[in-house]
Amino acid sequence: MKVTRRTLLAGAAGTVVAGARARAQAPQVPADPTKVRGRPARALGERSPFEAPKRLPRSATGAFTPHQDLMGTITPSDLHFERHHGGVPDIDPKRYSLLVHGMVGRPMVFTLDDLKRFPQVSRICFLECSGNLNRTAPPETTPQQLAGQTSQSEWTGVMLSTIFKEVGVSPKATWFLAEGSDAAVLTRSVPVSKAFDDAMIAYGQNGEAIRPEQGYPARLLLPGWEGNTNVKWLRRIELSDHAFMTREETSKYTDPLANDTARMFSFVMDARSLITYPTYPVSVAKGWLEVRGIAWTGYGRITRVDVSTNGGKTWTAAKLQGPVLPKAHTRFRHFFQWDGSETIIMSRAVDETGYKQPMRGELFAQRGPGAANYHMNPVTGWIIQPDGKVVYKQEPWGPGGDPA
Amino acid sequence: MSIRRVLIGLVAAGACSLTAGQAQTPAPAKPPAAPQPERFGIGRPAAPEEIAALDIEVGPDGGGLPPGSATSADGAPIYAAKCATCHGATGKEGPNDRLVGRAPGDAFPFGRDPAVPKTIGSYWPYATTVFDYIRRAMPPTTPGSLSDHDVYALTAYLLTLNDLISPDAIVDRESLPKVKMPARDHFIPDPRGGPKIAPMPVKPK
Numbered sequence: 001m002k003v004t005r006r007t008l009l010a011g012a013a014g015t016v017v018a019g020a021r022a023r024a025q026a027p028q029v030p031a032d033p034t035k036v037r038g039r040p041a042r043a044l045g046e047r048s049p050f051e052a053p054k055r056l057p058r059s060a061t062g063a064f065t066p067h068q069d070l071m072g073t074i075t076p077s078d079l080h081f082e083r084h085h086g087g088v089p090d091i092d093p094k095r096y097s098l099l100v101h102g103m104v105g106r107p108m109v110f111t112l113d114d115l116k117r118f119p120q121v122s123r124i125c126f127l128e129c130s131g132n133l134n135r136t137a138p139p140e141t142t143p144q145q146l147a148g149q150t151s152q153s154e155w156t157g158v159m160l161s162t163i164f165k166e167v168g169v170s171p172k173a174t175w176f177l178a179e180g181s182d183a184a185v186l187t188r189s190v191p192v193s194k195a196f197d198d199a200m201i202a203y204g205q206n207g208e209a210i211r212p213e214q215g216y217p218a219r220l221l222l223p224g225w226e227g228n229t230n231v232k233w234l235r236r237i238e239l240s241d242h243a244f245m246t247r248e249e250t251s252k253y254t255d256p257l258a259n260d261t262a263r264m265f266s267f268v269m270d271a272r273s274l275i276t277y278p279t280y281p282v283s284v285a286k287g288w289l290e291v292r293g294i295a296w297t298g299y300g301r302i303t304r305v306d307v308s309t310n311g312g313k314t315w316t317a318a319k320l321q322g323p324v325l326p327k328a329h330t331r332f333r334h335f336f337q338w339d340g341s342e343t344i345i346m347s348r349a350v351d352e353t354g355y356k357q358p359m360r361g362e363l364f365a366q367r368g369p370g371a372a373n374y375h376m377n378p379v380t381g382w383i384i385q386p387d388g389k390v391v392y393k394q395e396p397w398g399p400g401g402d403p404a
Numbered sequence: 405m406s407i408r409r410v411l412i413g414l415v416a417a418g419a420c421s422l423t424a425g426q427a428q429t430p431a432p433a434k435p436p437a438a439p440q441p442e443r444f445g446i447g448r449p450a451a452p453e454e455i456a457a458l459d460i461e462v463g464p465d466g467g468g469l470p471p472g473s474a475t476s477a478d479g480a481p482i483y484a485a486k487c488a489t490c491h492g493a494t495g496k497e498g499p500n501d502r503l504v505g506r507a508p509g510d511a512f513p514f515g516r517d518p519a520v521p522k523t524i525g526s527y528w529p530y531a532t533t534v535f536d537y538i539r540r541a542m543p544p545t546t547p548g549s550l551s552d553h554d555v556y557a558l559t560a561y562l563l564t565l566n567d568l569i570s571p572d573a574i575v576d577r578e579s580l581p582k583v584k585m586p587a588r589d590h591f592i593p594d595p596r597g598g599p600k601i602a603p604m605p606v607k608p609k
Contacts, residue, residue, distance in 0.1 A: 242463065
């Protein structure tokens with residue numbers, strides 16, 4: 001935009017108006033709440049007017065979870081990240097149905113009420129988009145901007161194996177197609193073995209109906225597997241003896257390697273950790289400081305999270321908040337005394353397979369410089385500057401801060 | 405006897421009788437788990453016509469391709485009207501996904517060189533996916549608006565722009581699965597610890 005006196009003035013006026021509005025919107029509370037009768041009961045609760053965590057829309061097709069504002073491991077449903085390829089559809093649950101056909105003894109249609117009549121299960125697990133890393137993040141980057149495409153819920157629904165027994169899946173069926181009823185009619189091929197392991201059709205999220213952004217009224221849930229395979233707004237499942245080679249599993253969501261091949265059907269999300277405090281934009285004071293974050297792995301349980309507060313020279317095992325659940329965000333915490341000199345804090349996760357979260361350099365060495373932005377799970381670091389400001393910085397961290 | 409001693413005695417007696425009561429009554433046996441049938445009889449049979457209405461996917465062997473055919477010439481005006489805004493006049497300009505172009509020597513350098521565009525001609529392993537995806541999701545502003553003939557026409561046009569078929573080739577359910585895609589043999593199953601299931605069955609010739 002060409003800057004003229006008029007645009008400058010308009011901009012200044014806009015700032016003034018925004019400032020006045022912010023002041024006008026500041027919550028009004030009594031000086032002493034014990035001297036004023038409080039508000040009566042109401043039908044629907046809401047957050048304190050002093051709290052306003054928000055998703056960060058990246059574009060029309062996705063919005064990220066504000067990790068820096070969250071505690072524990074459950075993501076409030078309205079802050080669960082969203083990612084879609086044809087927008088969020090509006091679906092009438094009374095008109096919803098799921099068709100299961102193909103290599104089955106009995107092709108069948110299930111309404112939402114039908115799905116809810118089957119034995120119900122709940123489980124807590126993370127859900128992560130496989131493209132969950134901002135690879136070129138500047139110093140002024142929050143955890144939300146860096147890796148805001150992982151969230152965690154308690155999901156409720158029916159085991160997919162229950163449905164597969166109901167329709168009599170052929171023992172010769174090895175793959176199934178899952179199809180959504182969004183405008184992208186998104187499809188992915190999934191091995192039948194996952195259905196008989198831990199796959200679910202979920203219709204509940206954190207104690208209530210699943211949110212539209214997460215697939216209302218019902219979605220596929222494949223614990224530990226890349227988000228894209230967890231097809232939302234699920235309308236159809238077709239059993240087959242081969243994969244369907246949909247666009248999402250060929251031209252997208254495949255991982256080129258340095259040896260002129262590309263991995264396909266790279267379903268499982270590798271172990272990863274993310275520091276959520278202290279991170280940009282907070283400032284900290286000298287003294288005791290608790291590093292906090294989340295760690296997760298699609299292969300099972302997190303067994304250890306190591307934290308370094310000196311740029312990787314030494315590592316200490318952080319405390320894990322139990323219960324540590326499989327395929328779930330696990331909260332880690334580590335207290336240390338910051339002496340006021342510039343340092344780098346970082347974390348690395350280890351899972352029950354023995355896999356250790358790689359450094360960025362190791363990851364690119366394995367995958368090649370052209371690695372697509374899927375399944376990128378490097379150790380990430382935050383610099384605490386002498387003035388207490390915390391900023392993001394990716395590897396290499398530079399003199400005094402090189403990883404051990 | 406002081407009140408205190410009486411109280412202590414009563415408490416002791418109570419404790420004794422509680423212990424005795426526990427000893428006399430065995431813990432109830434754990435009731436058997438509820439039986440769970442293999443099938444619950446929930447849901448209804450799917451009618452053939454409702455399966456046909458939804459069963460739209462096209463497999464890599466061409467399974468699911470509808471009747472009909474088209475050539476590149478049929479597709480050019482449809483592309484110009486409905487696709488060029490997002491994918492560019494010749495499929496190379498963007499701003500959205502670049503659709504046209506081959507990698508030098510039809511190599512597969514994507515892991516080494518992030519600058520090589522992933523197009524239909526360089527990165528897509530199956531021509532059938534082009535048909536399936538266009539019919540499924542394009543154009544995003546009016547999804548599901550293209551006829552099967554339109555989709556055949558656009559598929560033929562894009563394959564021609566990528567030099568994968570000749571400009572006068574007829575694309576139909578027989579010819580489309582046979583189009584040789586340069587990327588076809590460069591995809592490998594995930595070598596990490598995930599499930600080991602071949603994506604395609606080995607079919608006897």
